[in-house]
Each structure stands twice: as C-alpha cells, then as structure tokens.
Amino acid sequence: xxxxxxxxxxxxxxxxxxxxxxxxxxxxxxxxxxxxxxxxxxxxxxxxxxxxxxxxxxxxxxxxxxxxxxxxxxxxxxxxxxxxxxxxxxxxxxxxxxxxxxxxxxxxxxxxxxxxxxxxxxxxxxxxxxxxxxxxxxxxxxxxxxxxxxxxxxxxxxxxxxxxxxxxxxxxxxxxxxxxxxxxxxxxxxxx
Amino acid sequence: xxxxxxxxxxxxxxxxxxxxxxxxxxxxxxxxxxxxxxxxxxxxxxxxxxxxxxxxxxxxxxxxxxxxxxxxxxxxxxxxxxxxxxxxxxxxxxxxxxxxxxxxxxxxxxxxxxxxxxxxxxxxxxxxxxxxxxxxxxxxxxxxxxxxxxxxxxxxxxxxxxxxxxxxxxxxxxxxxxxxxxxxxxxxxxxx
Numbered sequence: 001x002x003x004x005x006x007x008x009x010x011x012x013x014x015x016x017x018x019x020x021x022x023x024x025x026x027x028x029x030x031x032x033x034x035x036x037x038x039x040x041x042x043x044x045x046x047x048x049x050x051x052x053x054x055x056x057x058x059x060x061x062x063x064x065x066x067x068x069x070x071x072x073x074x075x076x077x078x079x080x081x082x083x084x085x086x087x088x089x090x091x092x093x094x095x096x097x098x099x100x101x102x103x104x105x106x107x108x109x110x111x112x113x114x115x116x117x118x119x120x121x122x123x124x125x126x127x128x129x130x131x132x133x134x135x136x137x138x139x140x141x142x143x144x145x146x147x148x149x150x151x152x153x154x155x156x157x158x159x160x161x162x163x164x165x166x167x168x169x170x171x172x173x174x175x176x177x178x179x180x181x182x183x184x185x186x187x188x189x190x191x192x
Numbered sequence: 193x194x195x196x197x198x199x200x201x202x203x204x205x206x207x208x209x210x211x212x213x214x215x216x217x218x219x220x221x222x223x224x225x226x227x228x229x230x231x232x233x234x235x236x237x238x239x240x241x242x243x244x245x246x247x248x249x250x251x252x253x254x255x256x257x258x259x260x261x262x263x264x265x266x267x268x269x270x271x272x273x274x275x276x277x278x279x280x281x282x283x284x285x286x287x288x289x290x291x292x293x294x295x296x297x298x299x300x301x302x303x304x305x306x307x308x309x310x311x312x313x314x315x316x317x318x319x320x321x322x323x324x325x326x327x328x329x330x331x332x333x334x335x336x337x338x339x340x341x342x343x344x345x346x347x348x349x350x351x352x353x354x355x356x357x358x359x360x361x362x363x364x365x366x367x368x369x370x371x372x373x374x375x376x377x378x379x380x381x382x383x384x
Contacts, residue, residue: 011262042294043283043286046286047287070272076263080262083275083279084275084276084278084279085279086279087238087277087279090276091235091238091239091242091280091283093235094236094238094239095239095281099233100233100234102234126380
C-alpha cells in the first residue's frame with residue numbers, strides 16, 4: 001500500500017510518500033516541504049498548497065492519504081491556517097476518490113517511537129532508522145510527514161483486524177442468541 | 193459590485209449574493225444554506241461544500257467573495273471544521289482569480305446594526321430592512337451571509353478611500369522631505 005502523509009501547515013507543509021511492504025517493512029518514496037509566502041493572501045496560499053499537493057498525487061499515485069489531526073495550538077491564528085491547509089489536502093484527495101485518514105500527533109509518535117509523548121528529535125531518529133535513510137530528513141515537518149505515513153501503514157492493518165474481530169464477535173453473539181432462542185422454544189415444548 | 197458572502201460551517205454554511213448599487217443601496221440576489229451530513233467523512237463534506245460553492249460561482253458570477261473570519265469557538269472541533277469550510281470556499285475563489293476578503297463577526301454586526309455587539313435577532317432585523325425583504329431570511333446562517341455581503345459592500349469603498357488618503361499622505365511627506373533637503377542644501381550653500 002502506498003500512503004501519502006501530510007503534516008499540514010501554511011508556512012511549511014511536510015509531505016511524504018511511503019510504501020508498505022511485507023510485515024512491518026516500509027520504504028520512503030519521496031519527501032519534501034511545501035512552503036507558501038506569509039505575505040500572500042490566505043486564499044492564494046491555499047491555492048498554492050492545493051496545486052502542489054495535486055502535483056504529488058499525479059506523480060506518486062498514492063492509494064490513501066494520512067493527515068495529522070490538528071488540535072488547538074498556542075496560536076489560534078496558526079491553528080486555523082493549519083486546519084485550512086489540512087482541509088485543502090483532504091478536499092484534493094476526496095476529488096480523486098482517495099480515502100483520507102486523520103491521526104493525532106500522539107498516535108503518530110506512539111507508532112514510531114513507542115511513546116505518545118516522544119519529542120521531535122526522537123521521532124526523527126526513529127523515522128531515519130525505520131526507513132533505513134542515510135541522513136535524517138529535514139526539517140522536522142518532513143520527518144513528521146514520513147512518521148505519519150508509517151503510522152498509517154502500521155495502524156491500518158490493526159484497525160482492520162479489530163474491525164474483523166468485532167464483526168466475528170457480533171456473529172458469535174448472533175449465533176449464541178439464536179441457540180438460546182431455540183433452546184427456549186424447545187424447553188417450552190417440553191413444558192407444554 | 194456583486195459580492196458573494198459566506199458564513200462558513202460544515203453542518204450549515206450560509207451563502208448569499210448581494211449587489212451593491214448607487215450610494216448605500218443593496219439588493220439581495222440569492223441566499224441559501226449549504227448543509228453536509230455529520231456522518232460523512234470530513235474530506236467528503238469538504239468536497240460537497242466545494243462543489244456547492246462552485247455551483248454558486250457558476251450561476252451568480254460574483255466579483256468578490258467575503259467570508260466571515262473564524263475565531264476560536266467554544267468547541268475546538270467545530271472551529272476547525274468551520275475554518276476548513278472557509279478555506280475550501282477561499283480556495284475555490286482563488287482558483288477563479290476572485291479576490292477574497294475576511295470580515296470579523298463584530299465588523300459585520302457593526303456594519304449592519306451600528307454595534308459590534310448586536311445579537312443575531314438584531315442582525316436579522318436590519319438585514320431584512322436594508323434589503324427590503326418581505327420576510328426575515330432563515331436560518332440565522334442565511335441572514336449572516338447576507339449581512340457579510342452588505343458589510344463588504346459598505347466597507348470596501350471606505351477601505352479604498354483610506355488607502356487613497358494614506359497614499360496621498362505618503363506623497364505629501366515625500367515632497368515635504370524633498371523640500372527640506374533642498375532647503376538644507378541651500379542653507380549649506382549660504383553657510384559656505
């Protein structure tokens with residue numbers, strides 16, 4: 001499965017494509033940072049982000065898009081811009097019929113370092129190691145985009161397995177109820 | 193000038209087209225609310241908003257788009273969705289080369305009622321009155337979109353006049369500095 005991961009932002013948007021292989025193997029296909037000038041109008045910045053992301057879709061043909069879920073940040077204005085950049089990426093994906101998943105920063109950190117409270121340096125170290133890169137990806141937004149794609153590749157099967165397990169449990173419960181009902185009918189027959 | 197005003201939101205997005213006439217005259221062309229189902233994925237909801245807004249652009253050919261500026265709301269999740277809906281509208285406008293302006297809720301309220309702290313009922317009353325509508329526009333999001341468009345029509349000339357005044361002041365200051373420099377050169381000549 002090929003995942004396009006995005007660490008959203010207006011000033012810097014981390015973007016990466018990662019392929020999942022057998023087991024936990026992951027391979028980096030591309031990684032970069034999309035920048036838009038702060039002096040541009042918001043609508044123009046969003047257009048630049050959108051056009052750049054479309055270019056990545058054309059070039060790398062991902063099967064799924066994973067975006068970091070934005071929470072309120074210290075700066076409300078920055079948080080809004082980040083949310084809007086994320087929205088523009090989600091929109092571009094939806095236009096192509098690509099599924100979009102959001103992962104929280106702590107889910108991403110936990111996926112690649114084992115701790116949801118890991119710092120940026122630790123995330124970068126693990127991303128470099130897991131992907132077998134010769135140098136650490138820079139800036140942090142690029143490393144975050146890679147981490148996000150890895151997080152998606154590793155969480156998706158787990159989610160699928162959980163969904164399967166839930167479906168199996170529901171099926172068993174249904175059979176169990178049917179058996180109980182049959183037993184109740186039988187016992188009533190006997191009592192009659 | 194024809195303005196498309198948007199009160200952004202994912203669950204309900206107010207949208208209106210208003211024409212500005214001579215002086216303060218304003219005329220409502222169209223008003224509606226775009227809704228997207230809460231059970232849809234975020235990316236699909238954004239796509240629905242985007243497609244609906246594109247339809248309005250095609251049908252009404254606005255010259256400018258005015259969007260309510262989103263601030264943090266009580267609910268961070270709602271604020272993010274609202275910001276993303278606003279971003280998607282701004283993006284659609286930028287794709288067509290339309291200028292996008294943001295106005296704060298208090299600017300909008302002040303424009304149509306005279307007070308930045310007016311309540312929704314007061315805004316609706318004034319919008320109905322200013323546009324000469326036979327009935328109050330409903331829901332509040334629709335009235336807000338109309339108020340936003342009116343706010344833009346009334347603020348834009350004021351901003352242009354201020355920009356002109358500033359340019360004039362800068363020009364005068366430049367001339368003044370040139371005169372001072374010339375005077376300084378003359379006085380030096382005299383002193384020599």
